Amino acid sequence: MDPNLLKKLNAERVARRAAVLVTDLGDGRDRLVREGDSVSGELGAALEKAFRSGKSGTVEVEGRNFFLNAHLPPPRLVAIGAVHISQALAPMANLAGFDIEIIDPRTAFATQARFPDVPLFAEWPEDVLKRRPFDAYTGVAALTHDPKIDDFALKSALKTGCFYVGALGSRKTHAKRVERLTTMGVTAEEIGRIHSPIGLDIGAASPAEIAVAVLGEIIAAFRSRGMAVDTAEKAA
């Protein structure tokens, strides 16, 4: 293993960016591929799969065996709103393998009693995001219904390219949100990435059912990262 590659790989991991270390098992030579780097042919296809699934494995290309070690950042979810849905979403998300944290400046909502064992920030998203910015491996669900709390986080999530951005609210609520975000400088294309109404259409009614619908949508978004067709296009 090339020591410089190890340094680069560790730097990518600390920065929460995906990378695959490719080792030629024949001669031991290796290279580092970052997500979005273009690699052609069969190796490229195998790399794309490794980035999407996060699974490492051996692939044979033109008689040579390559080992692809996929290093994907652990996915993180941020719920804006320490609301009833979040109380159900947090334990479900943890079971599914996501680290989840909750931001809500309303101290009556954001209490450890309501959210045992969940990282909780009883502050404005503006303040938390300065210290803990979103990244591509963060999914964001805006659940407060309150533009003062949701809007900044939504804008930040869209500008960052978070793998999932969802916002609670009826179509009417969302139409108003689109107007506000547009004035805030968010492009139509970025706004189009918001999942709203939030959650898979499973007829969810209770907070726990809505949490299931949201988590299902988040998993679908995470597993289809980097693929050309997103779920919205498929449905259309």
Add this chain to the structure above:
Amino acid sequence: MENATVLESGQDPLSIAENWMKDGRDVAVATVVETWGSAPRPVGSHLVIDREGNFQGSVSGGCVEGEVVTEALDVLETGQPRMLEFGVADETAWQAGLSCGGRIKVYVERLG
């Protein structure tokens, strides 16, 4: 999916390997490259070894690490990577709570 932030725990083998390298120690990296059956550690797992035989990380539930360390010392000497193959002993697998023994392939190489 793993949601433990191993990187921050101080127990991440690749971070340890980098630190050892900075300290001027010779380091070998062992990687699980293939598994069959119920192998205890997934493909991509690492064990890192220095010339004194210190090691961190794991490639199995502890059953083959000793052998990998011995081979790694050779790899450090020669600089030639090698592929090791292990059947996980049924007895050990049983202790780890697995219903059957698996097999693993481990690639051992020198850092630099």
